[in-house]
Amino acid sequence: MREDSILVKDFCKAYGEVIAVDGISFNVHQGEIFGLLGPNGAGKTTTMECLEGLRQPSAGSLRIMDIDPTRSPASLRDLIGVQLQSSSLPGSMTSREAMDFFCAYHRVVPRHDLLDRLGLGEKHTVQFSNLSTGLQRRLALALAIAHHPPVVLLDEPTAGLDVSTRVELHEVMRELQADGTTIILATHDMAEAEKMADRVAILLRGKIAATGSPTQLTATGSGLVKISVLSENGSLEKSSEVFAAVSQRIIKEDYVIFYSHEAGDTVPAILDYLKAHDDHLIDLRVERPTLEDRFLEITQSKQLNGYRL
């Protein structure tokens, strides 16, 4: 069994009367990518900032590599790499200067190769304020990992980035994981979490609403499979027939979409129906529930159940 790099136990954080995080506990194994998911205001950033030593927890205990970030933030600095959700660098600082500057404080040799790796090589003399958002994010990631920290905390690292930049950053995360780096990834991008995270915790109004691997979480939901059908004559659109195991049917952009408990029963029934009505199949897609579906399911059910702090 792998060691835990991060331990969070009964952690609470209140801002005056407002309780941002309410007694959450989780652990992150060494070399794991752990997703911290939730809507805006769920408590992700507060949790991250307390782990980073930027804020003091109101109660509970936090440990990174057996170090309490509240009591010994200085001893944590070389052990963690952080990409903050909202942070900046001096506007006149160039990428190369930033790398030299922070590496000097971490007492390591500047990693100019990382600037090249993340597409900043040609822009190393451009001042931070003149870099695009994507390049600023890349630089933030480069600075976070330049001192080879065993734990990396990434808060919305790909928010607002184009697809290719996002894919590149995901590749870097995979490389870090392969080197044994533990990563906490706070995001509200469910697709990103499903793709990258080994385990996730879904935070909702300061509490953990669900935790497990993305596969486990999607499996424990309603289990409805999405079946999308497009046919030549559109006979299904006009049909009122109820197919086996289908619990919901909607029409969207010429596709008829069925939510089924048992795709193995529903799909043959649909195909039989099309054949019987002299219609021809153009497209058929069967999709298992995604983490996003499960996330929406959880958040909606919690809201319906009056989930309160």
Next chain:
Amino acid sequence: MTAFIYHFLYDFRTGMRDKTLLLLNYLFPLGFYILMGLLMTGLNPTFAPTMIPAMILVAIMACTLLGLPNPVVESRDAGVFRSFKINGVPALSIITIPILSNLVHIILVSVIISATARPLFGAGIPVNWGYFALILLVSAFTLASLGMLIGVVSPNSRMIVLFSQSIFLPSMILGGLMIPSDLLPPALYRVSLLLPTNYAMNAWRGLAFGMSTTFEPLWGVLILLTSGLIAYILAIFLFSWDIKNRQVGHNPLLGLLALLPYVLGTLFLAS
């Protein structure tokens, strides 16, 4: 130490690279110096003998009271200090390094003014260069510490303007730069002793230029130094990495303690 030196060199370069800082550190004080040299030496014959320290004080105030505080507030609000914190940059460096790099900018401007004021405008030159340099360093340190303290306690840029100008503007008029403070009416003279520049000018006149003074010049140096040290310590104590995450009990009003030596000076040196 390497990190400290790197940080210092970076900060010094920023003072040259940033257009606003370049204006406040060099262009404004040197432009003002030339303007005053052309105008005031003709209009006011008492100005030329102390022109060098007066223009150096203008440079110090522009560099420190006007130039130092704003980057502190901007960096704190933009999250720069949060990035610094998570990468192990200590608060001591964030406070100390801009003060040191400003000292270097001030020394460079002071050398230019000291070297050119006599040949260009017939300004008086010091009779004791050692005291001249000492008072320069003490004045620069004190006003830089006050500038840093203003940046640390100011919640936003508007408050910086208010705090900085409340020292800068009265100092220009009553601070002994344009006219000797002993020519002021008694009530205004007493008020003028609340301003750091008056102590610096009095010390320069007495110790570096061998001129008459209104009070013992060494007291002035001591008061300046005490105020500077209090301001420096308070800037470190009151420093916050994040405007929304201030330390409990760190009331910005504590910053007023840095003015205490001037209040004492007003009470005991004004007679």
